[in-house]
Amino acid sequence: MPGAFEGETVTRRRFMNVVTQGSGMVAAAAFTLPALGFALGPLFSRVPFNWQVIGTPDDFTKTTYATKVLTIVQGVGEAGYSIAYVRTRDPSIDTEPVDQYNHWVALSSRCMHLGCPVRFVAAAQRFICPCHGGVYDFRGMVAGGPPVRPLDRFYTRLNKATGLVEIGPRYSVNSELHRFSPRDPGQPLDGIGQYLYPARFDTSSGPAGHP
Amino acid sequence: MPKLPAPPLPKVLKPIPKRPGENGETMTPGQTAAEGGIHVVDWLDERTSLSGGIRWLLFRKVPKGINWFYTLGSATMFAFLNQAVTGVFLAMFYRPDVNGGAYESIRYITDDAFLGQLVRAMHKWGASVMIILIFLHMARVFFFGAYKYPRELTWIIGVVLLILTLAMGFTGYLLPFDQRSYWATIVGVNINGTGPLIGPYLSDFLRAGPEFGATTLSRFYAIHMMLIPGLIAALIGAHLYLITKLGISAPPWLKAEEEPELREAEI
Numbered sequence: 001m002p003g004a005f006e007g008e009t010v011t012r013r014r015f016m017n018v019v020t021q022g023s024g025m026v027a028a029a030a031f032t033l034p035a036l037g038f039a040l041g042p043l044f045s046r047v048p049f050n051w052q053v054i055g056t057p058d059d060f061t062k063t064t065y066a067t068k069v070l071t072i073v074q075g076v077g078e079a080g081y082s083i084a085y086v087r088t089r090d091p092s093i094d095t096e097p098v099d100q101y102n103h104w105v106a107l108s109s110r111c112m113h114l115g116c117p118v119r120f121v122a123a124a125q126r127f128i129c130p131c132h133g134g135v136y137d138f139r140g141m142v143a144g145g146p147p148v149r150p151l152d153r154f155y156t157r158l159n160k161a162t163g164l165v166e167i168g169p170r171y172s173v174n175s176e177l178h179r180f181s182p183r184d185p186g187q188p189l190d191g192i193g194q195y196l197y198p199a200r201f202d203t204s205s206g207p208a209g210h211p
Numbered sequence: 212m213p214k215l216p217a218p219p220l221p222k223v224l225k226p227i228p229k230r231p232g233e234n235g236e237t238m239t240p241g242q243t244a245a246e247g248g249i250h251v252v253d254w255l256d257e258r259t260s261l262s263g264g265i266r267w268l269l270f271r272k273v274p275k276g277i278n279w280f281y282t283l284g285s286a287t288m289f290a291f292l293n294q295a296v297t298g299v300f301l302a303m304f305y306r307p308d309v310n311g312g313a314y315e316s317i318r319y320i321t322d323d324a325f326l327g328q329l330v331r332a333m334h335k336w337g338a339s340v341m342i343i344l345i346f347l348h349m350a351r352v353f354f355f356g357a358y359k360y361p362r363e364l365t366w367i368i369g370v371v372l373l374i375l376t377l378a379m380g381f382t383g384y385l386l387p388f389d390q391r392s393y394w395a396t397i398v399g400v401n402i403n404g405t406g407p408l409i410g411p412y413l414s415d416f417l418r419a420g421p422e423f424g425a426t427t428l429s430r431f432y433a434i435h436m437m438l439i440p441g442l443i444a445a446l447i448g449a450h451l452y453l454i455t456k457l458g459i460s461a462p463p464w465l466k467a468e469e470e471p472e473l474r475e476a477e478i
Contacts, residue, residue: 042419042426043412073424077310079393080424114398131398182421184404184414196407200415 044201047073051166054086057158060104060165062090065120068106070154070167083109084154084167085120085127093139096177101155101207106167107140108152115185118151127151141175148188149174155207169206181211267455274461280355281459283348288447290341294379295444297334298436305386307432309425313388338380345376357460365453368446375443382435388428396431397423 010018054068065085073080084106089098094105107127109117116131126143127136135144140151155168172180174189180199183189187197199211238246256262304324306316320327349369352358358366385396400423404414419426461467 040416043415045420047421073422075310076423076425079309080422115401116394116398131394184411185401186405187411197404197411198408200411200421 049169051157051159051168053159053162053164054084054106054156054167055165056163057088057165060086060088062088064122065107067120068167072170083117085109086156086165086167101157101168101210102153103158104156104165105139106154106156108154108170110152110185112142112147112149112151112185113145148186148193149190150177152182155210171206171211179206179211181206268451271455271458273459274465276462276465277459278462280351283344283351284454287341287344287348290337290344291376291443291447293337294334294341295440297330297337298440300330301334302436305432307386307429309388309428313386313428317387317389338383341376342380345373349373355460356463359460362453362457362460365450365457368450368453372443372446372450375439375446379435379439379443382431382439385428385431386435393423396427 052070054070055066060066065087068084068086069081070084071080072082086104086106089103089105091098094102096102109119111118111129111131111134113129113132113134116129118127118129118134118136120127125138127140129135129145129147133145134142134147136147136151137143140153142148142150150173152170152172154170157166157168158164159166170182172183172189174180174194178189180189180194183197183199187193189197252262301320304316304320304327306312308316317331320331322328352366352369381396381399384399385392400414400417403417404410406413415421417427417430418424419430
């Protein structure tokens with residue numbers, strides 16, 4: 001239907017409709033989009049890590065684990081603590097390739113079923129989760145129960161200047177102890193799992209050249 | 212013999228009814244109060260026409276045979292109102308501070324604040340009551356077949372309300388910030404994370420980062436006390452509108468009665 005003047009393709013009523021609804025949408029988007037971005041922002045922010053001293057090389061043995069408390073989130077008090085179980089690498093059982101970051105094997109205490117804290121039971125040489133019965137062997141590989149992958153690990157290094165052992169960011173491993181960027185518990189990394197549970201936007205925080 | 216309507220007399224000729232107190236006797240205080248109340252209601256109704264809506268909402272026909280099972284929906288709504296009222300007042304004392312402030316504020320509510328233990332218990336136990344009632348209500352609707360045409364949309368909104376109520380339970384569980392809250396939330400967020408493809412991002416959104424951090428608690432608190440309650444209140448409104456518009460379904464054991472003449476006319 002033509003408009004009031006010759007050559008008009010849109011009636012004035014329709015034009016006013018479009019302008020009114022369009023400006024309403026612009027106004028709504030003007031407060032919705034910034035608010036949404038604000039809520040989603042933490043997905044994309046990098047979390048800084050710092051190497052934390054956990055002891056001297058003599059503090060750790062090949063045959064048992066030492067329990068070390070480390071801070072994974074700064075500024076939230078006890079809620080930011082996590083536990084690492086640390087021992088010296090034993091070439092006779094640790095078959096994964098050695099590099100400068102795994103002279104000490106540091107296992108995360110987070111169960112890879114749903115994230116409860118496992119504890120090391122020295123008598124059984126096993127890690128046992130109290131929540132749903134996950135069991136891991138001495139190397140942190142799944143020995144039974146619902147966990148979907150071996151216990152996560154932390155990078156460790158020897159600080160040559162101070163001669164102290166330091167612990168760094170967490171990484172995840174699949175059942176062949178291949179390294180992946182840190183995933184949440186409950187996300188398998190074998191086979192199709194590594195594609196179904198992609199790396200997150202913000203956590204490629206390992207040392208240079210590592211996941 | 213039915214009474215015939217009055218003839219159309221001009222207004223001046225119509226008898227004017229006596230106002231209370233015009234018979235010479237004075238109005239009792241009760242009558243004065245009633246008059247005042249009527250004036251206020253009239254004033255509101257003249258400007259809003261609310262009385263029609265209230266009549267539409269409250270004075271509607273209900274089928275024969277309705278029984279106590281039909282009150283489960285209202286019971287759920289009152290459980291929600293209980294949560295809303297107690298929640299508002301708990302929010303006056305609660306601090307979403309991960310550095311021990313949250314736990315301390317809950318301890319203060321429970322141990323020190325006047326009636327704090329009661330109000331917190333009403334909120335805590337009311338949450339379980341609401342979950343139980345909403346499931347009983349859903350069971351009633353399901354077994355009575357009340358979800359069928361034309362009430363499918365009422366059912367769908369009800370399912371969304373159920374999910375939102377469970378989300379309220381999940382977000383509220385963290386707020387006392389004791390060991391149980393913390394680990395339950397870790398587990399709950401990781402269950403979210405097991406969803407393929409979007410799971411990891413959903414967990415990051417819930418936690419506001421890759422680890423349980425400084426703003427996770429305040430995020431849960433904001434979702435628990437602002438985002439979801441607003442949605443629930445709006446959807447309860449839509450749910451009630453549909454119930455009123457479509458009417459209550461009859462119990463399934465009640466057969467529709469046909470007029471005998473109609474039955475014969477079919478043949």
